Amino acid sequence: EAGVVQSPRYKIIEKKQPVAFWCNPISGHNTLYWYRQNLGQGPELLIRYENEEAVDDSQLPKDRFSAERLKGVDSTLKIQPAELGDSAVYLCASSPERGAFSAGNTIYFGEGSWLTVV
Amino acid sequence: RKEVEQDPGPFNVPEGATVAFNCTYSNSASQSFFWYRQDCRKEPKLLMSVYSSGNEDGRFTAQLNRASQYISLLIRDSKLSDSATYLCVVTPYTGGFKTIFGAGTRLFVKA
Numbered sequence: 001e002a003g004v005v006q007s008p009r010y011k012i013i014e015k016k017q018p019v020a021f022w023c024n025p026i027s028g029h030n031t032l033y034w035y036r037q038n039l040g041q042g043p044e045l046l047i048r049y050e051n052e053e054a055v056d057d058s059q060l061p062k063d064r065f066s067a068e069r070l071k072g073v074d075s076t077l078k079i080q081p082a083e084l085g086d087s088a089v090y091l092c093a094s095s096p097e098r099g100a101f102s103a104g105n106t107i108y109f110g111e112g113s114w115l116t117v118v
Numbered sequence: 119r120k121e122v123e124q125d126p127g128p129f130n131v132p133e134g135a136t137v138a139f140n141c142t143y144s145n146s147a148s149q150s151f152f153w154y155r156q157d158c159r160k161e162p163k164l165l166m167s168v169y170s171s172g173n174e175d176g177r178f179t180a181q182l183n184r185a186s187q188y189i190s191l192l193i194r195d196s197k198l199s200d201s202a203t204y205l206c207v208v209t210p211y212t213g214g215f216k217t218i219f220g221a222g223t224r225l226f227v228k229a
Contacts, residue, residue: 042219
């Protein structure tokens with residue numbers, strides 16, 4: 001079974017430029033997450049989808065970040081314009097069940113998109 | 119105070135050693151707890167869930183102490199391949215479930 005697929009794997013852009021990341025979750029997984037992980041830190045949730053509905057986007061910096069999951073399958077995360085502080089790994093993840101990190105509900109991460117803003 | 123705190127380490131141990139990590143959380147209403155493992159430049163992967171009664175998986179034992187609000191991970195007979203960052207994950211209920219990752223504890227197992 002294919003895992004969570006993300007692209008691009010690596011991206012270097014100049015500040016003020018736009019960037020987009022794409023994610024295809026594991027087939028059949030209704031819940032999709034976008035996390036951001038800075039060096040030496042744990043992942044921080046940006047947005048969580050249940051099917052095509054964004055049920056938690058409280059941590060998404062909405063002035064420059066946007067996300068969509070139009071058909072409830074793959075998703076795109078966009079940053080426009082990028083800032084130096086956006087340099088991080090952007091992790092997409094999916095899980096088969098709704099809602100919480102309930103015991104036994106495993107969340108699967110993609111390999112991440114490594115963003116460097118110069 | 120951070121919602122989830124871990125000692126960043128690094129812990130440097132010889133092969134065969136027993137090593138333990140703790141993770142403290144601030145929200146007493148936290149519902150679910152997990153340990154994830156993250157190898158260098160790789161994505162996090164679930165190591166084990168942490169149940170109230172404690173649970174064991176081979177050389178790994180996880181414990182939950184609700185009274186003191188911490189969870190622990192014990193690794194026995196450490197292997198070189200155990201070298202990684204171990205992330206504590208807590209799900210507090212705050213009107214909607216949010217998952218909170220600790221910053222991780224780095225472990226180096228040396229021959």
